[in-house]
Structures are given as structure tokens and as C-alpha cells.
Amino acid sequence: MYRDWRNRYRFNDPQSTDTLLNILQGLHNDRVTLAFVAEFSRGKTELINSLFFAETGVRLLPSSPGRTTMSPTELFWDEKGGSYIRLLNIESRLEDISLMDYKRNPDRWTQIDLNCDSPTQMQEAFRELIATKKVSKDMADKLGLWNEREAAEQGIINPESVEVPCWRHAMISFPHPLLKEGLCILDTPGLNALGTEPELTLSMLPSAQAIVFVLAADTGVTKSDLEMWKSHVCGSRGNRRQGLAVVMNKIDSMWDDLAGETGYEAAIQKQIETSAMILNLEKEVIFPVSAKQALLAKVKGDEALLEKSRLRQLENYLSEDILNQRRDILKGVVDKEIGFLISESVKLMEAKINHAQKQLEEFKQVDFENQELTGKLMAETRDRQNAIWRISKTFRPAGKCLPCRRKC
Ligand SMILES: Nc1nc2c(ncn2[C@@H]2O[C@H](COP(=O)(O)OP(=O)(O)O)[C@@H](O)[C@H]2O)c(=O)[nH]1
């Protein structure tokens, strides 16, 4: 209704129309996007594996040192399309088409169907996510994937070819119960790779209803973690803390039999306190977890190890807090974004009404003056008419009656 109203009164600037369309699409899909954001190698992908794919019995999303996610990956359930991986080729960066437009056009994506009954087939298909190829340095530069300074630091000067990811973006439809309930997961690459996809930073992260920021317990909050936090989490959410959680991953690196259970617990609490202080967050939304051990525990059916990995607390937060509040969260976002547009429209309308009222007053004034003048003229005319009438009654041409013009 609001959009119709805007169109009717020609308040349809493209940016606001885009915001409205995004909100409408979000409501239409009724999905909550949960984005995993962190510097590379903090364990985002392993965390997603342990949360969503452990039941397959294998490590589905490729996660290992050096093989970290290079292209943003979206996970959701597409009821009509079934289970698949859709990949957008890296060369699409050369075209001036937005990711949003590509998403509306499935023909531009390479599709690999998933056989959910065959973990090996799926694992094979998921491996494609980290496929790379060699291109010339010029091409890599055009694709935004060549960094002279970084390469020089690694001793690479004027190489013949550069290894680049084959895919720019991946969309995965998978029938996990949480995804079926409307959760959509966004796995992002690290700081450097994020910088080359402005749409991710400017539009996808700000529109995610919830963000899980991942830290590694063995490194604590590093300089690049903080940069990531400031530019990509706080930058996209402002002071909004709702739907924001921090995972302190890799707590297994602190497992130390010599320190004993109490020493270990104290070390975790200390890490949480320090991180909470640096990030200016409540301690309650920082979850110490071991994604790797959780995945292992789930695959092996080891309840004690799963308990030790502390993944359940994070799972409860995701399913109870995030999913159960999904309407509230969506409502909050709609309130905030449409509320802003509406208050702008109200201000504009108020200014127009004020202006119109002033004009009306002026018109009334003119009209009033006109009425006064007409009244005066009417009275004058009436007086003259009476005078003429009086004169005409007394006026008789010699010997003739005026009304009948005969001699009476
Ligand atoms: N020790 C330990 N290593 C982990 C854990 N989670 C992830 N890793 C390792 O950290 C590396 C990077 O993980 P990955 O999920 O690819 O990180 P991403 O770049 O943030 O997506 C891999 O070698 C993982 O095996 C964990 O809980 N404990």
C-alpha cells in the first residue's frame, strides 16, 4: 500500500524503491539470513559443517588450512528447486550486472544436483566450491584478484599466471530442518576477499538479520579481527546488538590436561571477558565452541565429546533465539527501514500541506476581497437601477404615456 501511495504521489526515487523491494522480498521469502563473518581461517566453514552437515557423516564444505572459502556461499532450502549447488563464474565480475540481477537469472549459473542419499557424491560436488584455475596476471588484475604488494611480500614478482577461484558466488539448496524452517546461512570469505565484493559488504551483510562473528580462541582478538569487526559487523549494523553473537572457536586448542578442569574453565572465561571488553558486547552472547571437535563428535556419535565442544549452547541460541524471534527480527527490520522512509514521507507531506495551507489562506483573502468588492458593486448597481427607475417613472415625453407610447 505504501509503495502504491509513493507511486501515486511520485515519491519513487530508485534507492528507496530498492529498499522497499528488498524488504518485500524478505517478507515474501520469510527467511532469516544468518551471516558468518570473520577473518579467514577462524573456522566459519567448519562451524557451518558442524551445525548443518554433520548428519551426512562427512565434512561437506571444504575446510582445511590454506583451502579457505574464497567465494561467498549461501545455504538455504529451495522447495521448488530441490537440492543443488549453483555456481556463478568469476568472469561475471567483468560484467556490469549486480549479483541481485544474476540471482534472478538461474541460466547464468552452473548447477550441480545433489544426491542427499550419497554423502560421497555430495562431498565431490562440494569440492567444486574451492576449485581454482590459472589466469594471466592482467586478467587477475581485471577480476580484482591481483594484489601487487601482497604478492611481493610472498616473493612473487611478475608471475606468468595467477591462481584464482573459478567461482564468484555459490548458492546451495539443502534440505536441513533449520534451513527448511526459513533459515538462510551466508558463509563469507576473509577480510581481503570481502573487499573485492562490495555488494556483499554494502547490501548482503547489512540486510542479514543476524550475524555470527567468529574468533579463534588460540589467537584472541587480532588486529585484522578488529578491522573486520569494525568495518563489516559494526559498519553494517551500527549500534544494533540484536541478532549479534560471537563464537570463540577452537577452544580445543586450550584443552590442557595439566591445567585441570578449573584452570581450563578460568582460561575460557578470561578469553570471553577480554573479547567482550574489546568488542563492547555482553558476555552472554559470546559462545566458546570447538567446531572441529563438534563435527567429529557428531559423526562418531560421541556424546561426551559433543558436550565438551559446547556446540549445543550455540545451537540452542540459533534455534530458540534466532528462529523463534524471526518474526520479531523481521518486524524490527521492516519497522526500522520502512519507518525511516515513512517518517521522511510524513515530513515531506507536512511541508507540502503547510505550503498548501498558506496558499489557501492567500486565496481566501483574495476571494474575500473579491466578495467585498462584488457586494459594493452590486449595491451601487442596485442604487443606480432604483434611481433610473424613479426617474423613468416621473419622466413622460410630451403628450405620450411612457409604457404604452400612446396618448392616454
Ligand atoms: N583446532 C581446531 N581447528 C579448527 C577448528 N575449526 C576449524 N579449525 C581449522 O581451522 C582451519 C580453517 O577453518 P575454516 O573452517 O576453513 O575457516 P574459515 O576460513 O573461517 O572458513 C582448518 O584447518 C580447520 O580444520 C576448531 O574448532 N579447532
Ligand SMILES: [Mg+2]
Ligand atoms: Mg571458510
